[in-house]
Amino acid sequence: MKSLLVATALALASTTAVADGNASGHSHGQTSIGQPGSAAEADRSVTIRMVETADGMGFEPAALDVKQGETIRFEVENTGHMDHEIVLGTVEGNRAHMQKMAEMGPMRHHDPNALQLAPGKAGELVWTFSEPGSVQFACLIMGHMEAGMHGTITVN
Template sequence: MNHTIRTAALAGLFALWASAASASGTHAGGHDEGEAIGKPGVAAKAKRTISVDMTDAMRFTPSDITVSQGETIRFVVKNAGRVKHELVLGTQKELKEHYAAMMKNPEMEHADPNMVTLAAGQTGEVVWEFTKAGKVDFACLQPGHYDAGMKGAVNVTKAAK
């Protein structure tokens, strides 16, 4: 089989795998954020917007956020720095695994509903529904940033009955 056909066949298999993973609630990266941290939100259902700044001091402002279980939040994220930053929601385990992959492949590009990656000066957003009470972590997974302390938490308070 020549290289072009083999490449096309592999690309087709990957697309099928990614599609199946997406249909099962897991994206190709292997996260199952729908279970552990909530799910992608519908922008029209967001009752609150929270602005988050990312800086070259390797910090998020704010880094500690409180929301209510069942609440859909629109995060408006601004990269106020001069280097690329990102905000990724996940469990601590998922973030550490993803960070390890980013350290091995620093040019890896990805776009999932639980994250936004921004060049210097850019603004983007993440709309997320927090379905379970507890803590949802977030971090910048650009190489070196997580280790420098660029992380935070969303505290999800139990819904009133």
């Protein structure tokens, strides 16, 4: 009986690990929005604040312009009272990821294009924008993007 319980627990743990590992669909290499960068090679730093207001939630600033090939060190501060995250992606990719998260339940991101922060905490995300176009940054925690927690990075 004891071995059956251990086997069941291991099976559940491995299923969870596989689900978490495949949940994001992001690779650690280059994507259509760029690739992870090195803080030592950052061209500049940009502070982004995660905020909660009477009107909803958001990022300050909510729009940024970067140059193609530029490496940005995002210094992210959660000034709110709830957990928040910032995920870099395409609008379509973030929307699909958010739907997948709704189906699978809450999980922590372990991808280089994402950062999750508890209230009052700060962290950094370093990204190189290798392709021109538009990149969305959003909080994909259920209800947060709908409350206004998204922004746009224009890569020229």
